[in-house]
Amino acid sequence: MVRHIVLWKLKNGLTNEEGERVKKEIKDSLEALKNRMKGVIEIKVQIEGLSGSTVDVLLDSSFENEEALKNYATHPEHIAVAENKVKPFISERICYDYEIN
Secondary structure (H helix, E strand, O other), X not given: OEEEEEEEEEOOOOOHHHHHXXXXXXXXXXXXXXXXXXXXXXXXXXXXXXXXXXXXXXXXXXXXXXXXXXXXXXXXXXXXXXXXXXXXXXXXXXXXXXXOO
């Protein structure tokens, strides 16, 4: 099994209302991908971090194997979410992928 963790920080300049809307759209859009492609075990998005958090959105996802993660990354539906719901609103992205033995 492979875990795919991504942390995002929203761009400066969004109002609180805009930021909350963007975070909810990212969460809903990514979590909706779970049953749409082969090899995805779980997709969870956290948008309600504690006050000490230094990022705004956390993606915590699991895949059957590295090949499934690669398929997810290049799948047209995932690319559409990334291009339309995530990238326009993000200033920083941190990603960590690892295999669970």
